[in-house]
Amino acid sequence: MKIPVLLTILLFLVSMSISKAQTIYNENEVPLFEVPNPLITFKGKTISTTADWEKLRRPELHAFFKDNVYGRVPKNLKIDSYHILEQDDNALNGKALRRQVELTFTHNNKKLSFTILLYLPKHVKNAALFLGYNFYGNHTITEDEAVIISSAWSNNNEEFGIENNTLTAASRGKRTNRWAIEKIINAGYGLATIYYGEVDPDKNDLSDGIHHLLYSENQNQPKLEEWGSIAAWAWGLSKAMDYFEINPEVDASKVIVFGHSRLGKSALWAGANDQRFAGVISNNSGCGGASMSKRTFGETIAVINERFPHWFCTNFKEYNNNEGALAVDQHQLLALIAPRPLYVASAKEDRWADPKGEFLSTKYASSVYELYGKKGIGNMEMPNTNSPIHNTVAYHIRTGKHDVTDYDWEQYIKWANTHFK
Ligand code: GTR
Numbered sequence: 001m002k003i004p005v006l007l008t009i010l011l012f013l014v015s016m017s018i019s020k021a022q023t024i025y026n027e028n029e030v031p032l033f034e035v036p037n038p039l040i041t042f043k044g045k046t047i048s049t050t051a052d053w054e055k056l057r058r059p060e061l062h063a064f065f066k067d068n069v070y071g072r073v074p075k076n077l078k079i080d081s082y083h084i085l086e087q088d089d090n091a092l093n094g095k096a097l098r099r100q101v102e103l104t105f106t107h108n109n110k111k112l113s114f115t116i117l118l119y120l121p122k123h124v125k126n127a128a129l130f131l132g133y134n135f136y137g138n139h140t141i142t143e144d145e146a147v148i149i150s151s152a153w154s155n156n157n158e159e160f161g162i163e164n165n166t167l168t169a170a171s172r173g174k175r176t177n178r179w180a181i182e183k184i185i186n187a188g189y190g191l192a193t194i195y196y197g198e199v200d201p202d203k204n205d206l207s208d209g210i211h212h213l214l215y216s217e218n219q220n221q222p223k224l225e226e227w228g229s230i231a232a233w234a235w236g237l238s239k240a241m242d243y244f245e246i247n248p249e250v251d252a253s254k255v256i257v258f259g260h261s262r263l264g265k266s267a268l269w270a271g272a273n274d275q276r277f278a279g280v281i282s283n284n285s286g287c288g289g290a291s292m293s294k295r296t297f298g299e300t301i302a303v304i305n306e307r308f309p310h311w312f313c314t315n316f317k318e319y320n321n322n323e324g325a326l327a328v329d330q331h332q333l334l335a336l337i338a339p340r341p342l343y344v345a346s347a348k349e350d351r352w353a354d355p356k357g358e359f360l361s362t363k364y365a366s367s368v369y370e371l372y373g374k375k376g377i378g379n380m381e382m383p384n385t386n387s388p389i390h391n392t393v394a395y396h397i398r399t400g401k402h403d404v405t406d407y408d409w410e411q412y413i414k415w416a417n418t419h420f421k
Pocket of ligand 1 (some may be wrong): 087260261262263286287299304
């Protein structure tokens with residue numbers, strides 16, 4: 001081969017790899033793609049009734065996400081025991097009940113426990129409840145000194161004084177800004193939270209956390225179609241739900257599962273798997289959450305699988321730089337939540353999570369809600385910042401960064417007031 005030919009090939013290959021690595025932040029660079037129709041089965045049958053949706057289409061979509069995106073939970077594990085570690089009927093200046101309940105699971109002579117921190121408003125009976133994970137321990141969401149500090153592995157965080165992967169009192173109250181507890185309790189809602197690291201430490205090692213309880217003999221990695229960390233976290237939310245069902249203080253029919261970012265991905269998957277959740281809130285969940293993978297805007301499947309190889313099932317890696325081969329997209333994950341109320345929230349500066357892709361997902365999921373006579377996003381255009389849409393399918397984009405703010409909570413409460421009271 002002549003040198004110039006070789007050079008051209010080389011330049012072409014280099015430019016290919018650069019263009020793959022470059023993040024798309026420009027709408028003009030979004031590739032053309034087909035939006036898989038939630039109401040047409042893989043075999044091409046059009047779905048026009050809720051019965052057919054539930055019998056034919058929903059199960060095949062759900063199975064697809066299980067086998068190819070988040071991974072299957074290998075076994076059904078029941079709560080082995082629960083233990084009330086601490087309680088107070090006069091928490092938060094006498095406004096709330098506080099409960100700290102440890103759930104324990106055992107299998108194959110191995111054990112895992114996680115603790116639910118629960119606040120219930122005293123002035124409301126059968127309050128609806130927001131349930132969501134936190135990133136750095138239950139003690140970070142409040143200044144409440146009684147909240148127990150987890151001994152589970154944690155990511156380090158200099159700003160929060162977290163070193164040696166160990167949580168200490170140095171981080172107490174460091175995340176109060178993300179949890180509008182007062183607003184939630186005053187509005188008559190309960191709040192339950194769990195430290196996600198107790199269910200599965202967020203590191204590329206699936207030999208710990210809940211995974212290892214369910215390995216068969218000689219297994220130390222999930223199979224290709226078995227659960228990664230997001231599915232494990234979603235599993236934990238369902239187990240909290242199992243507990244709420246046996247706790248007479250909680251109205252298990254009104255639990256709204258909530259999550260931010262990776263924990264928003266987990267909340268969506270939990271809501272899709274477990275129809276006992278009355279509602280679902282995705283806060284800035286982005287790639288592998290609410291935003292559409294095929295747009296490849298911001299974070300892509302290849303990038304997320306590269307940076308967080310443990311989050312999804314191994315089969316999902318087939319779609320690295322290969323979104324066109326995906327038979328589904330994330331709007332169909334949202335559709336699995338229908339007809340239950342669903343709120344997707346974006347932030348203007350959170351381009352990594354692709355706000356427009358998050359909006360389009362809610363829009364394309366809406367046909368399934370409409371089948372149930374529920375109000376989705378319909379023909380609406382993407383709203384302006386800070387102009388929320390509070391239908392059964394709700395959406396807002398607020399000013400600011402990737403975060404959970406008081407503004408977000410104010411919207412969730414308003415929306416919940418119309419759908420859960
Ligand atoms: C980012 C990741 C996002 C999102 C976020 C988070 O680094 O790329 O998908 O999950 O982390 O969870 O904070």
